Amino acid sequence: MKVLKYILAFFLFLGMGLGAWLYYPQYKINRMKSEAIEASSDQHKLTYLDYYRLSSDKDINHLALGDSIIHGYGASETENLVYKFSSQLGEQLNKSVHYNNEGINGITSTQLNQLVQDGTFDQKIKDADIITINVGGNDVLKTARHLDYSQAFNSFEELQSTFAGNLSAISNTIEKLNPEATIIFLELYNPLPLNDQFYTLADKLLPKWNLKIYEAAQQIPSSIVVQTTKVINGDNIQNIAPDGVHPNPNGYTAITEQMLKQFALEYRRQAV
Numbered sequence: 001m002k003v004l005k006y007i008l009a010f011f012l013f014l015g016m017g018l019g020a021w022l023y024y025p026q027y028k029i030n031r032m033k034s035e036a037i038e039a040s041s042d043q044h045k046l047t048y049l050d051y052y053r054l055s056s057d058k059d060i061n062h063l064a065l066g067d068s069i070i071h072g073y074g075a076s077e078t079e080n081l082v083y084k085f086s087s088q089l090g091e092q093l094n095k096s097v098h099y100n101n102e103g104i105n106g107i108t109s110t111q112l113n114q115l116v117q118d119g120t121f122d123q124k125i126k127d128a129d130i131i132t133i134n135v136g137g138n139d140v141l142k143t144a145r146h147l148d149y150s151q152a153f154n155s156f157e158e159l160q161s162t163f164a165g166n167l168s169a170i171s172n173t174i175e176k177l178n179p180e181a182t183i184i185f186l187e188l189y190n191p192l193p194l195n196d197q198f199y200t201l202a203d204k205l206l207p208k209w210n211l212k213i214y215e216a217a218q219q220i221p222s223s224i225v226v227q228t229t230k231v232i233n234g235d236n237i238q239n240i241a242p243d244g245v246h247p248n249p250n251g252y253t254a255i256t257e258q259m260l261k262q263f264a265l266e267y268r269r270q271a272v
Contacts, residue, residue: 029207029210029211029214045267045268046267046268047263047264047265047266047267047268048182048224048262048263048264048266048267048268049092049093049260049263049264051268052089052093052095052129052130053092053093053094053095057095057129058095058096059095059096059097059098060089060090060093060095060096060097060098060129060130061097061098061099061100061127061128061129061130062082062085062086062089062097062098062099062100062128062129062130062131062132063099063100063102063121063124063125063127063128063130063131063132064081064082064099064100064101064102064103064131064132064133065102065103065112065116065121065131065132065133065135065170066102066103066104066107066112066132066133066134066135066186067103067104067105067106067107067112067134067135067136067137067138068103068105068106068246069081069103069134069137069186069246069247070082070101070102070103070132070133070134071101071103071104071105072101072103072252073105073241073246074241074243074246074247074248075247075248075249075252076249079249079252079253080101080252081247081252081255081256082099082101082103082132083099083101084252084253084256085132085256085259085260086098086099088256088260089260089263092260100124100128102121102124103134106138107135107138108135108138108139108142109135109136109138109139109162109163109166109167109170110139110162110166112135112166112170113166113167113169113170116169116170116173116174117169117173122177125173125174125177125178125181126177126178128178128181129180129181129182130181130182130184131174131178131181131182131183131184132183132184132186133167133170133171133183133184133185133186134185134186135166135167135170136163136167136188136209136213137188139159139162139163140159140209160208160209160212163209163212164212164215164216167185167212167213167216168216168219171183171185171216171217171219171220171223172219175220180222181222182222182223182224182268183217183220183222183223183224184223184224184226184259185213185216185217185223185224185225185226186213186225186226186228186255187210187213187225187226187227187228187229188206188209188210188213188228189206189228189229189232189233190202190203190206190229190232190233190234191232191237191240191244191245191246192234192244193234193237194234194235194237196234199234203233203234206229210229213225221269221270222268222269222270224259224262224263224266226255226258226259226262227258227262228255228258230258231251231254231255231257231258232247232251232254232255236254238250239251239254
């Protein structure tokens with residue numbers, strides 16, 4: 001928890017006096033969310049759930065890339081996010097969903113991008129029908145640990161730009177290797193309780209980071225940004241592990257349910 005507060009203190013310094021800098025990203029995110037129209041309003045589209053249900057493939061391959069959230073830090077193999085989503089999706093599809101969890105605790109977006117560009121996951125990407133990505137939290141964490149506030153302020157835009165470039169490079173490489181795959185991105189969430197002194201500030205600042213995720217997803221026709229912030233927040237602190245950062249098993253279940261909800265509501269866009 002101390003480390004998390006240190007990170008948010010770092011954000012506090014960055015956000016002081018920058019009202020527009022705080023509110024505009026959430027406005028843009030809300031506009032992008034509104035563009036993910038529910039399938040019921042367009043009879044010619046299929047939801048992601050229906051797309052895979054109607055597919056002739058009897059088996060679905062799910063590849064998960066990213067950090068400790070993907071790895072399932074603090075949860076058993078049958079309690080982590082990748083297992084839960086894959087198994088419950090399989091039940092809803094009445095098909096076998098095979099998962100490949102490549103989550104690495106502590107990995108940054110630069111490190112993940114390097115692995116992707118080096119071809120480490122090429123064959124797994126080509127074989128996948130669904131690819132889940134969660135990365136970026138460690139970019140902030142490692143910067144906050146090694147820089148003082150002045151240095152952090154001067155480097156923040158570069159840090160965010162680097163993250164955006166990495167995420168874009170990762171998703172673009174995936175699309176080139178497998179243009180038919182659905183890419184699932186996860187929002188960064190605010191795990192602080194409502195009475196924490198940094199809670200409100202974190203809620204205002206996180207959209208600036210999450211906007212980069214939505215912008216990356218907007219470039220990929222078949223993609224979803226899971227609204228993790230709906231289920232991991234100050235009103236649902238029961239979903240946070242004792243470390244104050246990671247989801248607990250309840251949290252992984254809540255994120256899984258949000259993923260499946262969006263799979264059932266959002267329609268799958270096709271590449272032009």
